[in-house]
Amino acid sequence: MASNKVRIGIILILLVIFLSQAFSSMWDDSPTYDEAINPSVGYAELITGDVSLVYDHPPLYRVFNALPLFAFRPNLPLDHESWQKREKGNEDRYEFARQFFYQADEDADRLLFWSRVPTVFLSLLLGLLVFQWAKGLYGETAGLFALFLYTFEPNIIAHSRLATNDLVLALFVFSTIYQFWQYSVAPSLKSLTLTGLLLGFALISKFSAVILFPMLFPLVFLAPHVSQKNSDGRTEIMKVHVSIGVLGMALKTVFLISIIAVAVVFLFYGTEWRLYTKGFYKTVAYYRVGRSAFLMGNYSTGGWWYYFPIAFLLKTPIPLLIFLVVAFLFLSFRKEKAEYFLLIPIGIIVSTALLSHLNIGIRHILPVYPFLIVLASSITTIHFSRPKLFLTSFGGLALWYLFSTLSIFPSYVAYFNEFVGPKRGYLYLVDSNLDWGQDLKRLKTFMDENGITRVYLSYFGKANPCYYGIRLRYLPGFPEPSFFSCGDGPDDIRPDFIAISPTNLQSVYLSDKKSFAWLKGYKPIAQIGYSIFVYDIRGDAFAHNNLGILYIKSRVLDEALNEFKLLVELAPEDSTGHSNLGFTYALLSFYDKAEAAYRKALELDPENKVAKEGLKGLKRIAAQVE
Numbered sequence: 357m358a359s360n361k362v363r364i365g366i367i368l369i370l371l372v373i374f375l376s377q378a379f380s381s382m383w384d385d386s387p388t389y390d391e392a393i394n395p396s397v398g399y400a401e402l403i404t405g406d407v408s409l410v411y412d413h414p415p416l417y418r419v420f421n422a423l424p425l426f427a428f429r430p431n432l433p434l435d436h437e438s439w440q441k442r443e444k445g446n447e448d449r450y451e452f453a454r455q456f457f458y459q460a461d462e463d464a465d466r467l468l469f470w471s472r473v474p475t476v477f478l479s480l481l482l483g484l485l486v487f488q489w490a491k492g493l494y495g496e497t498a499g500l501f502a503l504f505l506y507t508f509e510p511n512i513i514a515h516s517r518l519a520t521n522d523l524v525l526a527l528f529v530f531s532t533i534y535q536f537w538q539y540s541v542a543p544s545l546k547s548l549t550l551t552g553l554l555l556g557f558a559l560i561s562k563f564s565a566v567i568l569f570p571m572l573f574p575l576v577f578l579a580p581h582v583s584q585k586n587s588d589g590r591t592e593i594m595k596v597h598v599s600i601g602v603l604g605m606a607l608k609t610v611f612l613i614s615i616i617a618v619a620v621v622f623l624f625y626g627t628e629w630r631l632y633t634k635g636f637y638k639t640v641a642y643y644r645v646g647r648s649a650f651l652m653g654n655y656s657t658g659g660w661w662y663y664f665p666i667a668f669l670l671k672t673p674i675p676l677l678i679f680l681v682v683a684f685l686f687l688s689f690r691k692e693k694a695e696y697f698l699l700i701p702i703g704i705i706v707s708t709a710l711l712s713h714l715n716i717g718i719r720h721i722l723p724v725y726p727f728l729i730v731l732a733s734s735i736t737t738i739h740f741s742r743p744k745l746f747l748t749s750f751g752g753l754a755l756w757y758l759f760s761t762l763s764i765f766p767s768y769v770a771y772f773n774e775f776v777g778p779k780r781g782y783l784y785l786v787d788s789n790l791d792w793g794q795d796l797k798r799l800k801t802f803m804d805e806n807g808i809t810r811v812y813l814s815y816f817g818k819a820n821p822c823y824y825g826i827r828l829r830y831l832p833g834f835p836e837p838s839f840f841s842c843g844d845g846p847d848d849i850r851p852d853f854i855a856i857s858p859t860n861l862q863s864v865y866l867s868d869k870k871s872f873a874w875l876k877g878y879k880p881i882a883q884i885g886y887s888i889f890v891y892d893i894r895g896d897a898f899a900h901n902n903l904g905i906l907y908i909k910s911r912v913l914d915e916a917l918n919e920f921k922l923l924v925e926l927a928p929e930d931s932t933g934h935s936n937l938g939f940t941y942a943l944l945s946f947y948d949k950a951e952a953a954y955r956k957a958l959e960l961d962p963e964n965k966v967a968k969e970g971l972k973g974l975k976r977i978a979a980q981v982e
Contacts, residue, residue, distance in 0.1 A: 381766030395471030398422030479516035528558035556620025646713030717788030793817020
């Protein structure tokens with residue numbers, strides 16, 4: 357009894373620690389890139405029954421995110437064109453989310469916080485399933501160790517705090533395979549039905565859940581080999597296996613599970629079931645084409661087969677990697693067929709990742725982590741010839757694992773292990789591996805604490821910086837600054853600081869991959885959550901010259917003009933500033949001012965080519981006017 361109380365106590369302590377990490381870290385996270393869509397559209401879907409606005413993502417996870425919002429009854433902008441013209445374009449969903457959170461006089465922080473709460477508790481459920489399966493395979497000590505690993509796995513924590521679908525998919529993929537393992541151990545119609553239901557829930561959480569089918573098919577052939585026997589040596593279902601053949605029973609099992617899963621999809625979608633197939637085919641096309649990606653200074657739209665292996669090695673705690681290496685080394689000694697229920701899903705997820713053209717974040721292989729954690733827990737069953745050395749090493753690795761995760765608090769999304777560290781992570785991976793738009797609130801806090809009144813901002817995200825009180829001038833980046841419709845208008849007051857997301861610093865989604873190459877030569881004065889870099893450019897003529905060039909390339913000429921005006925104030929003897937000022941005046945059709953600036957540039961440097969060509973151009977314009 358005492359040991360049972362200790363076990364329960366350890367479980368409760370780990371669960372409380374997990375909840376503490378999640379809740380205490382997520383309040384100051386601004387919405388990640390797509391996150392605001394999920395509770396806002398989910399709430400609209402529950403109210404209207406219409407799932408067409410975001411048909412390319414199944415709605416179950418949005419339903420989870422939206423349920424807490426009924427306690428607040430927020431206004432729904434159903435009369436806004438973003439809803440009225442749904443299915444017309446991808447950006448409608450972002451505009452709808454913006455209207456819901458930022459334009460309807462709602463407390464956006466409160467709504468976002470509560471929409472994240474269901475994901476936290478779904479992750480808690482996943483942790484308990486990890487414990488239960490590890491315990492079932494390897495014993496109670498393994499179960500507790502698996503729960504410890506889950507509690508402090510930074511990628512799990514990162515996505516357990518967000519109103520997104522990555523953790524939800526991980527839950528249903530893992531629970532489906534776990535339930536089928538239970539069916540294999542003790543076959544029953546109940547277990548089979550639960551497997552089908554969970555598969556259905558996975559399919560209406562994310563389209564990539566289809567990977568469950570190639571996982572389940574080989575596992576049905578393993579079921580007879582892991583089933584527990586009754587008194588006469590066979591279970592009732594095992595007798596059926598014998599009578600109609602293993603292959604026939606396997607096909608029948610897959611068929612029954614699939615029928616139940618498809619029924620779940622049809623029941624959930626109702627008369628709108630065609631949207632499911634439409635969304636599925638759109639997602640398949642998206643995965644085939646891929647999108648812009650960054651890996652260790654290289655760019656690609658088709659991805660790299662080694663992207664996810666590198667991401668896994670850099671973003672998984674090193675102690676967990678060591679535990680996994682040891683576990684895999686000892687696999688051949690155990691020869692447990694039940695472990696194929698872990699190995700086959702791991703193999704399918706890894707194989708799919710190697711073939712994927714969509715290389716934007718380790719979150720796309722998040723479902724592999726629960727399986728790996730259960731497998732890693734198997735090291736508790738290994739008998740070493742030098743147990744004291746093993747226990748010392750094991751304890752040291754566990755402490756390293758613990759502190760490695762705690763040290764990144766509260767910036768779990770930006771976790772990188774000691775191979776590179778979070779400060780240098782942007783040199784290897786960006787996007788949702790590091791920078792998903794989550795640190796606007798912390799940027800505002802930094803500005804207030806350091807007396808910074810306004811910044812140049814190039815922000816990779818869809819949250820509204822002005823909602824958080826950030827005074828700014830937009831710099832070119834992704835998404836386009838026009839999305840936000842806020843910020844200071846052009847005037848002569850220029851900020852002294854640049855705040856930029858690493859994804860934009862690396863110009864991943866910009867046509868000119870060298871847009872911010874000049875800024876990489878500067879050392880940031882701060883890395884806010886490791887996802888927003890702040891640079892001090894007070895009195896820096898070189899920086900303002902490059903900012904002006906950026907604005908010209910983006911055709912934001914009023915801002916470019918003010919940059920070059922400041923440049924000639926900071927460096928009046930630099931002919932480049934005057935020639936660039938003249939060029940900008942000419943683009944704005946202020947030809948007299950352009951001529952004066954060009955002549956000043958030539959006065960300082962008679963060989964200034966921009967000024968020479970500029971004056972020739974002005975003469976041609978004058979001749980055409982005459």
